[in-house]
Amino acid sequence: MLFVFSTEGDAIKVYVRVRPPSEGTVLADGDHGLCLSVLSSNTIRLHSKPEPKIFTFDDVADMDTTQESVFSSVAKNIVESCMNGYNGTIFAYGQTGSGKTFTMMGPPDSDNFTHNLRGVIPRSFEYLFFLIEREKEKAGTGKSFLCKCSFIEIYNEQIFDLLDSASAGLFLREHITKGVFVVGAVEQVLTSAAEAYQVLTMGWRNRRVASTSMNRESSRSHAVFTITVESMEKNNEVMNIRSSQLNLVDLAGSERQKDTHTEGVRLKVSGEILQFLFC
Numbered sequence: 312m313l314f315v316f317s318t319e320g321d322a323i324k325v326y327v328r329v330r331p332p333s334e335g336t337v338l339a340d341g342d343h344g345l346c347l348s349v350l351s352s353n354t355i356r357l358h359s360k361p362e363p364k365i366f367t368f369d370d371v372a373d374m375d376t377t378q379e380s381v382f383s384s385v386a387k388n389i390v391e392s393c394m395n396g397y398n399g400t401i402f403a404y405g406q407t408g409s410g411k412t413f414t415m416m417g418p419p420d421s422d423n424f425t426h427n428l429r430g431v432i433p434r435s436f437e438y439l440f441f442l443i444e445r446e447k448e449k450a451g452t453g454k455s456f457l458c459k460c461s462f463i464e465i466y467n468e469q470i471f472d473l474l475d476s477a478s479a480g481l482f483l484r485e486h487i488t489k490g491v492f493v494v495g496a497v498e499q500v501l502t503s504a505a506e507a508y509q510v511l512t513m514g515w516r517n518r519r520v521a522s523t524s525m526n527r528e529s530s531r532s533h534a535v536f537t538i539t540v541e542s543m544e545k546n547n548e549v550m551n552i553r554s555s556q557l558n559l560v561d562l563a564g565s566e567r568q569k570d571t572h573t574e575g576v577r578l579k580v581s582g583e584i585l586q587f588l589f590c
């Protein structure tokens with residue numbers, strides 16, 4: 312089971328996704344072998360002892376839920392608000408193996424983002440560029456868009472640029488209007504979803520290479536893909552510029568935060584990361 316958090320302006324929503332048991336897991340009849348059951352589209356019952364507990368969320372996706380349907384409930388609104396100038400963030404939280412990367416990116420070792428099991432991130436690109444094209448058609452030449460993206464990895468309190476594998480650790484800064492941002496991260500201009508897949512693929516490969524050559528265990532790192540959308544519209548000789556950010560995050564396994572030896576440092580770091588993401 313994993314939690315997907317999304318923020319849209321000030322609103323935070325929490326979704327739960329229950330993953331199917333891994334192959335080879337034998338369950339007793341019915342769902343008695345599972346630690347929870349899905350009661351409705353927004354409640355689950357945890358089979359806890361001595362009494363079961365019921366929890367309510369914005370949405371609950373059971374194990375049969377498709378990637379398309381998870382995208383629709385979790386991300387569609389956020390991408391739409393991003394077009395309207397609101398910042399948004401989507402991240403998946405849960406233990407290693409709970410399906411965070413599957414939900415956000417797609418099946419493991421797949422860098423084919425047209426795969427029918429592709430996750431929230433590639434689907435968000437497609438929808439964003441669909442909306443941009445539609446808006447451009449509606450508004451004609453008076454309106455234009457500029458999309459840029461960056462892709463960073465946060466590992467062991469250090470920030471690495473996945474779009475520039477040669478870069479050394481980067482730093483966070485706080486800016487009066489920009490909020491918290493990463494200094495010196497490569498920003499790549501995007502003109503289509505296909506280009507966005509390419510950038511994602513490149514960064515994803517860099518992440519995999521770094522995880523072997525630099526010994527960065529990827530289950531312990533956060534990967535943050537940020538898209539900045541700027542729209543420019545001329546209105547009675549006045550140029551209106553609107554800018555918003557969409558952060559799409561594949562978080563490290565949540566179990567590390569309970570690691571007693573590193574609790575202090577990690578908690579501080581996760582605090583900074585959360586501040587970064589929410590800003």
Ligand SMILES: Nc1ncnc2c1ncn2[C@@H]1O[C@H](COP(=O)(O)OP(=O)(O)O)[C@@H](O)[C@H]1O
Nearest residue numbers: 330331406407408409410411412413414418419
């Ligand atoms: N909803 C799902 N349907 C099918 N397979 C899934 C699902 N969620 C996770 N998996 C599979 O389970 C394994 C672990 O998932 P993964 O996304 O890597 O977990 P995490 O990123 O949380 O560590 C992967 O092989 C993945 O393809």
Ligand SMILES: [Mg+2]
Nearest residue numbers: 411412529530
């Ligand atoms: Mg993962």
